[in-house]
Amino acid sequence: MSKLRVQSFAVSIDGFGAGPDQDLHNPLGVRGPELMEWFFHTRFWRKMHGQDGGETGVDNRIAEQSFEGIGAWILGRNMFGPVRGPWPDESWKGWWGEEPPYHTPVFVLTHHPRATLQMAGGTQFHFVTEGIQAALQQARAAAGGLDVRLGGGAATIRQYLRAGLIDELHLALSPVLLGTGEHLFHGIDLHALGYACEKCIAGERATHLFLRKRA
Numbered sequence: 001m002s003k004l005r006v007q008s009f010a011v012s013i014d015g016f017g018a019g020p021d022q023d024l025h026n027p028l029g030v031r032g033p034e035l036m037e038w039f040f041h042t043r044f045w046r047k048m049h050g051q052d053g054g055e056t057g058v059d060n061r062i063a064e065q066s067f068e069g070i071g072a073w074i075l076g077r078n079m080f081g082p083v084r085g086p087w088p089d090e091s092w093k094g095w096w097g098e099e100p101p102y103h104t105p106v107f108v109l110t111h112h113p114r115a116t117l118q119m120a121g122g123t124q125f126h127f128v129t130e131g132i133q134a135a136l137q138q139a140r141a142a143a144g145g146l147d148v149r150l151g152g153g154a155a156t157i158r159q160y161l162r163a164g165l166i167d168e169l170h171l172a173l174s175p176v177l178l179g180t181g182e183h184l185f186h187g188i189d190l191h192a193l194g195y196a197c198e199k200c201i202a203g204e205r206a207t208h209l210f211l212r213k214r215a
C-alpha cells in the first residue's frame with residue numbers, strides 16, 4: 001500500500017511549524033520564513049522558481065528526495081491560502097501562481113465546499129469537506145500506487161498523527177526560536193502514538209529527523 005509521508009516539514013527548535021498571524025503578506029506567518037532558510041538556499045528550490053545556482057549539499061539532496069515517488073498531496077486549507085470562512089469567489093488559487101510545484105492531484109481539507117481547480121503543469125486542487133479519512137482515501141486512489149505526501153500545516157499533520165495514519169515523518173529542524181505560532185506537537189505524544197526517530201542527518205542549515213511508525 002502507498003505510504004502517507006510528511007516530508008521536509010520545517011520546525012523551529014521550540015516546535016513551531018509556522019509563525020503567527022498568517023495573512024496575504026505572511027504566508028508562513030510572521031517570521032515563518034526563518035524556518036525555511038534551509039530550503040530557500042537549495043539548488044532544488046531555486047530551480048523550482050526558475051532561478052540558477054543554489055547550494056548542492058545534504059539539504060538539497062533531502063529536499064529533492066522529498067518530491068520523489070509522490071502521486072498526490074494533502075494540504076490543510078491554511079497552507080493553501082489566507083482566505084478563511086466560505087470562499088467569497090473563485091479568485092484565490094493558492095500561493096504558487098498558475099503553475100504550482102505539485103504536478104499531481106492535491107486534496108485540500110476544508111469545511112467550505114468549492115469546485116476543483118485545474119492548474120497548469122498537472123496540478124488539480126480538489127477541496128475535501130468530509131474529513132481526513134476521506135481525503136486520504138481520495139488521495140490514495142489518485143496517487144496510482146505512489147505515496148501520498150501530507151504537506152501540512154501543523155493542524156492538519158496533528159490530526160493525521162492522532163489517527164495513526166502517517167507512516168513516515170521527516171522534520172527539518174531549523175536552528176531558530178519562534179516563541180509563538182502554529183505548534184506541531186501541541187497535545188501530541190509521538191512516543192505513545194507509536195513513532196520513533198530512526199535517522200538523524202545533519203544538513204548545512206537544518207537537522208533532518210526521520211520518524212517512522214513502529215510496526
Ligand SMILES: NC(=O)c1ccc[n+]([C@@H]2O[C@H](COP(=O)([O-])OP(=O)(O)OC[C@H]3O[C@@H](n4cnc5c(N)ncnc54)[C@H](OP(=O)(O)O)[C@@H]3O)[C@@H](O)[C@H]2O)c1
Nearest residue numbers: 009010018027028076077078079110111152153154155156
Ligand atoms: N513548516 C513547514 O514546512 C510548513 C509546511 C506547510 C505549511 N506551513 C505553514 O503552516 C501554516 C498553516 O498551518 P495551520 O496549522 O494554520 O493550518 P492547516 O493545517 O494548513 O489548515 C487548517 C485548516 O484546514 C481545514 N481543515 C483541517 N482539517 C480539516 C478537517 N478534518 N475537515 C475540514 N477542514 C479541515 C480547516 O479550515 P476551514 O475550516 O477554514 O475550512 C482548518 O482551519 C501556514 O502558515 C503554512 O504556510 C509550514
